[in-house]
Amino acid sequence: MTSTRRVAVVTGSNKGIGFAIVRGLCKTFNGDVYLTARSESLGMKAVEDLKKEGLNPLFHQLDISDSTSIQDLKAFLQKQYGGLDVLVNNAGIAYKGDSKAPFAEQAEVTLKVNFWDTLAVCEALYPLLRPHARVVNVSSFSSVMAFDKCSDAIKAKISNPNISMDQLKELMREFEALAKSDTVEQNGWPKWAYAVSKIGVRVMSYIQGKAFAQDSSRPDIIVNSCCPGYVDTDMTSHKGTKTVDEGAVTPLYLALLPPNVESPKGEFLSEKVVKHWQN
Numbered sequence: 001m002t003s004t005r006r007v008a009v010v011t012g013s014n015k016g017i018g019f020a021i022v023r024g025l026c027k028t029f030n031g032d033v034y035l036t037a038r039s040e041s042l043g044m045k046a047v048e049d050l051k052k053e054g055l056n057p058l059f060h061q062l063d064i065s066d067s068t069s070i071q072d073l074k075a076f077l078q079k080q081y082g083g084l085d086v087l088v089n090n091a092g093i094a095y096k097g098d099s100k101a102p103f104a105e106q107a108e109v110t111l112k113v114n115f116w117d118t119l120a121v122c123e124a125l126y127p128l129l130r131p132h133a134r135v136v137n138v139s140s141f142s143s144v145m146a147f148d149k150c151s152d153a154i155k156a157k158i159s160n161p162n163i164s165m166d167q168l169k170e171l172m173r174e175f176e177a178l179a180k181s182d183t184v185e186q187n188g189w190p191k192w193a194y195a196v197s198k199i200g201v202r203v204m205s206y207i208q209g210k211a212f213a214q215d216s217s218r219p220d221i222i223v224n225s226c227c228p229g230y231v232d233t234d235m236t237s238h239k240g241t242k243t244v245d246e247g248a249v250t251p252l253y254l255a256l257l258p259p260n261v262e263s264p265k266g267e268f269l270s271e272k273v274v275k276h277w278q279n
């Protein structure tokens, strides 16, 4: 039977910042919290670890690179809850700085997971969002550093307040194509696939946030993106200076924004503060 109980989903939450976001939601969110992971065994192990802390997350498999997996989660949420109240798109990848993988491969794989697959999750699950739902897309401050290295022409496209999703997709495709011929820098982009993917996540959130702000059929749905800070996780080879719980603070703040707040909406935040492209 469909429940009207509130429900939250965090992608890529078997470890790292996502795991800490689930921990925080279990303590503060009034509803069911789903820890999701592409590996069922790693996900179940993470759920057990949180249960030992006296928390009660639930588990659902989700590989954001697998459309069947996304559709399975969607069908499950529809059937069990008839909607979705909090979505944290945290899953992401980064090649190590000393990776020997060709840049073209790094660009294709990184943009695929961080931008295109995150967008696929949004496109599948957004129809389930109920009024007052909160979406947090985990971007990175590297988006700001990469923006600073872009040509004025690319900067103008990225920060265009009227940018459409089609225009954003075109920008991401352009970067991927230039990466194949190793000519990103000659064409005004930084040679930094991860940061460009996070520019994509940030602009995607802006466009989605703006669209929801104009959707009177489902009031008060808010989409924001954020940087968690430099966090001690596998992604940073444990060089990050924040604990995962400290990294979860801004994502949790955005996931738990109270009903009918005026702002932030469609913004990018770091340390709970809105940041603009040129701050």
Ligand SMILES: NC(=O)c1ccc[n+]([C@@H]2O[C@H](COP(=O)([O-])OP(=O)(O)OC[C@H]3O[C@@H](n4cnc5c(N)ncnc54)[C@H](OP(=O)(O)O)[C@@H]3O)[C@@H](O)[C@H]2O)c1
Residues within 6 Å of the ligand: 011, 012, 013, 014, 015, 016, 017, 018, 037, 038, 039, 042, 062, 063, 064, 065, 089, 090, 091, 092, 093, 094, 113, 117, 138, 139, 140, 141, 227, 228, 229, 230, 231, 232, 233, 234, 235, 236, 240
């Ligand atoms: N750590 C930082 O300093 C930092 C800074 C800025 C932004 N971020 C962002 O914060 C988010 C979390 O990063 P983290 O540092 O916690 O990284 P992490 O420890 O490497 O964790 C990444 C998580 O994403 C999952 N994942 C990767 N690909 C996936 C896929 N296709 N489907 C589902 N899950 C997938 C991983 O699952 P597996 O265990 O199966 O690989 C893992 O659970 C990322 O979006 C990252 O870009 C991190």
